[in-house]
Amino acid sequence: MLIKRADLDSPAFIALLEEHRAAMEATAPSESQHALDLAGxxxxxxxxxxxxxxxxxLGCGALQRLDDAHAEIKSMRTARAHLRKGVARxxxxxxxxxxxxxxxQRVSLETGSMGYFEPARRLYxxxxxxxxxxFDTYVEDPNSTYMTLEIPDPAAVAPEAVASQL
Structure with missing residues (x-):
């Protein structure tokens, strides 16, 4: 498997993004859908x-910088044909x-609170x-679950502890 910077103009990427947005539309009300479109x-x-x-x-994922210390995970998606193969991990x-x-120093995310999103919440x-x-511009929403992870400074943590978090 190879990870690389996304070609946002690739037909395969656009199809995966459309699959992602269609799944969000099928599982959450519009006001609770926070997936970025291509412009985003x-x-x-x-x-x-x-x-x-x-x-x-196989899949995609993004980081959005919120400020110098805080990023948000966005657009995590495994292509339907490759589910349960370790792609998301x-x-x-x-x-x-x-x-x-x-x-x-911190990475946060928003995901759905419905049963459809349970595998994602378990993974995180x-x-x-x-x-x-x-966090950031999000507000309380019964359809959303917000999660965060503090990232320790590698210089302050033993190498084996950092490796165990990956």
């Missing part, structure tokens, strides 16, 4: 990566490594994310 993903404070195996696009590991390299919790209050 093109903003200078957003960086998107894709995971590939050969010619197949691989992308999340990459996003956290990129966040650490960029010097962020397995990486140490904990539920938190709404």
């Amino acid at each position: 993903l093109r903003q200078p404070d957003v960086c998107v990566w894709t995971l590939h195996e050969g010619d197949a696009l 691989t992308i999340l590991q990459h996003l956290l490594a990129e966040a650490r390299l960029a010097g962020f 919790a397995s990486f140490g994310f904990v539920e938190c209050a709404p």
Whole structure:
């Protein structure tokens, strides 16, 4: 598997993004849908990566800079044909490594509170994310779960402890 910066003009990426937005529309009311569209993903404070195996696009994920110390995970999506193969785990590991390299001290995310999103919430919790209050411009919403993870400074943590968080 290969992770690289996303080609936002790729037909495969656009199809994956449409799949992502369609799933959000089917599972959450419009006021509770926070997925970025292509214009949102093109903003200078957003960086998107894709995971590939050969010619197949397996999934994607993005980081959005909220401030110098805080980033948000956006657009985590596994292509339907590649569910339950470790795609999301691989992308999340990459996003956290990129966040650490960029010097962020905290990474947060918003995901749905409905049953459809339970696998995602379990994945995030397995990486140490904990539920938190709404952050940035989010507000209380019964359809949303907010989670956050403090990223320790690698210089202040034993290398084996940092590796165990990935």
